[in-house]
Amino acid sequence: MATRIAVEDLLKATNFTRAELETVSKAFADLDPVNDKVDRAHFRDLLADTFNIDSSLIMDRIFRCFDLDADNYISHDEFVRGMAVFLKGTPEERQRFCFRVYDLNGDKYIVREEMYQMLKNCLVKGTDEDEDGVKELVDLVLKKLDEDKDGKVNETDWATAIAKENLLQEAFGPCLPSKKAALAYLANQPII
The missing domain is CATH 1.10.238.10 (EF-hand)
Incomplete structure (x- = not known):
């Protein structure tokens, strides 16, 4: 299992509140990681089911952007950092x-x-x-x-x-969630 970055360091490195960081960490755990890493299939399911991103090409590219060490898995820290931009990044x-x-x-x-x-x-x-x-x-x-x-x-x-x-x-297809979907995800609420 990979060593995770300390919560305080993740809070400094992202624009998440403590509650949002806990929500994102729980969501990572819900993706059924193996050895603290999520595979492409589980991540694609999240993108499709939660954020209505349905282009295989776009889903694969988003996965690659999250997978900073290019090991074909997304670690907890990669997930948190990726979600910080994906959900609440600056313009x-x-x-x-x-x-x-x-x-x-x-x-x-x-x-x-x-x-x-x-x-x-x-x-x-x-x-x-x-x-x-x-x-x-x-x-x-x-x-x-x-x-x-x-x-x-x-x-x-x-x-x-x-x-x-x-x-x-x-212009080439949605690769970011809607504001409504991002807020619902961070509030741990279903998207209506």
């Missing part, structure tokens, strides 16, 4: 989180192919006509996001574009 933290989710290959850029893959995953039913529509949408989104016009979106482009039009933050 800048949430913006960086979304960028990391959408940067499919982790190279610090979102390129046309990644946009296409995400939008196709969200929108396409399988016809060539649908794929042409996705390509057009990718062109529009790239034009909005690519501030320096180099054909790819870096974190600076992303931040600038999101500051102008916040709705672009989840």
Whole structure:
């Protein structure tokens, strides 16, 4: 079993209250961790059942953003730190989180192919006509996001574009919970 960071240190490292930290820790325990780690399947169930995130691609990317040591499991500390941003992060933290989710290959850029893959995953039913529509949408989104016009979106482009039009933050599918879902989760209440 991994050594956990002390509660006081987690409180300092996150923006959780003590009660919220206890709720998140209990939620982690409810995910049935083995050796104090949660696997991808249990985490995906949480995202789907609690936060209505239903894209397999997005769920996998969120998992990767939580799994800081890349061991294919989420430890208690990774879960708490990830949830701190996921549920209560500052606008800048949430913006960086979304960028990391959408940067499919982790190279610090979102390129046309990644946009296409995400939008196709969200929108396409399988016809060539649908794929042409996705390509057009990718062109529009790239034009909005690519501030320096180099054909790819870096974190600076992303931040600038999101500051102008916040709705672009989840242009490729929701990767953050709604405010209502986040509050209900932290209050340990069912989402109505």
